[in-house]
Amino acid sequence: MDAVIKKLMPAPDGVGKTATQRPSQQEVEAAVRVLLRWAGDDPDREGLVDTPKRVAKAYREMFAGYDMNPAEELGRTFEEVAGYDDLVLIKDIQFHSHCEHHMVPIIGKAHVAYLPDRKVVGLSKIARVVDIFAQRLQTQEAMTAQIAAVIQEVLNPRGVAVMIEAEHMCMAMRGIRKQGSTTLTSTFTGAFKDSPEEQVRFVTMVRAGN
Missing domain, CATH: 3.30.1130.10 (GTP cyclohydrolase I, C-terminal domain/NADPH-dependent 7-cyano-7-deazaguanine reductase, N-terminal domain)
Structure with a gap:
């Protein structure tokens, strides 16, 4: 692939894997708990207990593009x-x-x-x-x-x-x-x-x- 594309597009390092090593689910949830505390709230209150898990799931969806290669989407032409x-x-x-x-x-x-x-x-x-x-x-x-x-x-x-x-x-x-x-x-x-x-x-x- 052209060097310009490589620079502009973080390419997958294999199926379901990117060049950047992802932290564990536990690390992500712990980080969200810290942010909730930083915002001034209590991560242990009822409304926020499951928020770290929800945020981790939402981030997987919202940033799914890191696991996809746009060049492959364009591979089939007519x-x-x-x-x-x-x-x-x-x-x-x-x-x-x-x-x-x-x-x-x-x-x-x-x-x-x-x-x-x-x-x-x-x-x-x-x-x-x-x-x-x-x-x-x-x-x-x-x-x-x-x-x-x-x-x-x-x-x-x-x-x-x-x-x-x-x-x-x-x-x-x-x-x-x-x-x-x-x-x-x-x-x-x-x-x-x-x-x-x-x-x-x-x-x-x-x-x-x-």
């Missing part, structure tokens, strides 16, 4: 496309991620397009790639680049365009506490990067009907 070689756009892909700085939610939607070169991939696979990267600790900028890079590397299309719109709870819940503000990021490769007209077409199609 060449019977009746000569179609124009833009393919999957827009409004809803996702939930977590900010790597404060570990609070990032809630948004991704718009992903590519210009196929004799082959296409199942539409659900693009959405799955978004989910895999979202289910990791992220910055929006890195996630945008990761999605574009893996699609470009695996499918080798004539170009990829990715736009992400998201609200960051680290801004809404803490610090300046500005609810409703949206961050927009985008990146382009290949024909999209080389052609302002293709960029305008992508953005126009994303905004159509909104």
